[in-house]
Amino acid sequence: xxxxVPKEIKQDExxxxxxxxxxxxxxGAGHEVLVETEAGAGSGIADDEYSQAGAKIxxxxxxxxxxxxxxxxxxxxxxxxxxxxxxxxxxFTYFHFAANRQLTERIISSGCVAIAYETVRDAxxxxxxxxxxxxVAGRMSVHEGAKSLEKPFHGRGILLGGVPGVPPAxxxxxxxxxxxxxxxxxAAGLGALVVILEIDLDRMRYLDDTMPSNxxxxxxxxxxxxxxxxxxxxxxxxxLIEGAKAPKLIKREHLSLMKxxxxxxxxxxxxxxxxxxxxxxxxxxxxxxxxNIVHYCVANIPGAVSRTSTYxxxxxxxxxxxxxxxxxxxxxxxxxxxxxRGLNIVEGKVVNRAVAExxxxxxxxxxx
Numbered sequence: 001x002x003x004x005v006p007k008e009i010k011q012d013e014x015x016x017x018x019x020x021x022x023x024x025x026x027x028g029a030g031h032e033v034l035v036e037t038e039a040g041a042g043s044g045i046a047d048d049e050y051s052q053a054g055a056k057i058x059x060x061x062x063x064x065x066x067x068x069x070x071x072x073x074x075x076x077x078x079x080x081x082x083x084x085x086x087x088x089x090x091x092f093t094y095f096h097f098a099a100n101r102q103l104t105e106r107i108i109s110s111g112c113v114a115i116a117y118e119t120v121r122d123a124x125x126x127x128x129x130x131x132x133x134x135x136v137a138g139r140m141s142v143h144e145g146a147k148s149l150e151k152p153f154h155g156r157g158i159l160l161g162g163v164p165g166v167p168p169a170x171x172x173x174x175x176x177x178x179x180x181x182x183x184x185x186x187a188a189g190l191g192a193l194v195v196i197l198e199i200d201l202d203r204m205r206y207l208d209d210t211m212p213s214n215x216x217x218x219x220x221x222x223x224x225x226x227x228x229x230x231x232x233x234x235x236x237x238x239x240l241i242e243g244a245k246a247p248k249l250i251k252r253e254h255l256s257l258m259k260x261x262x263x264x265x266x267x268x269x270x271x272x273x274x275x276x277x278x279x280x281x282x283x284x285x286x287x288x289x290x291x292n293i294v295h296y297c298v299a300n301i302p303g304a305v306s307r308t309s310t311y312x313x314x315x316x317x318x319x320x321x322x323x324x325x326x327x328x329x330x331x332x333x334x335x336x337x338x339x340x341r342g343l344n345i346v347e348g349k350v351v352n353r354a355v356a357e358x359x360x361x362x363x364x365x366x367x368x
Contacts, residue, residue: 017313018321023054101359115344131316142190179238255291
């Protein structure tokens, strides 16, 4: 089988979908791997490293897309890439369809097999291909929020941990999943007072048992959300509904309740938004201000720490890629329920319920 590794072209995206060790494994198993030149440059991986691992370096993206049976990526196909997708071709990447109707329609029209990292779910309910980037995004949300709180960036001019005689910042996190827990650890480690709003009592009990004493959990409901956003210096949106849009829990009128110069980091921006005033931004221009509130809404937060993120991501994705290459997508998914749940759109048909319901599209019978 021919596996293609194109260079990511989304703005400010520096990750790559395969590392030399993975290439060597695939080549050793009898597959051909095509790597677009400089695909790994943003993660500090040179073309020579891929060549030494057995990859064929090709100059243009079109050559990768035209020849490969399986395309493995990091971010959703961009418009120029959608033009290159072939019917029957497997595209294995983050899609986040529910946040992008146009992409959904383009992938349906392409006739490809779209396997989305973010909906691969194992028997224990975990999302193994989303988790590593959620860990990175959660930790970085505090870094970026702390920076945005500085006065030169139009924030409140607050140090998260405070200093003796000056109280620390209050960090409010909506959602206690992987993103929220990682954000809480970092914020607490910096000395902030942290509140996690969560709806699952069992999850709150777990967080209460494992978090340091400067982290508390509160039931997430409309009343408590309003109560705690009033107090927040830094508000982190960390909501995830698998395959579906995140709910908009923070309305524009709520911003007037917040402290002027407070910061919202909307990590849910990849899968919709949890704040009505959120819109995607980039690492080049990460923030904007609405009603005196700083919004940080970068849609690929882990891309900024590309080397860490690339290795963390490929550690998780490679075993699935190896199975797809060895068995083909149909047999690999039939043998692995987690991978089967990753199937979102198959040869023009939507097979993921959340995607179909989001856009009012017909839900086709699952192919397995």
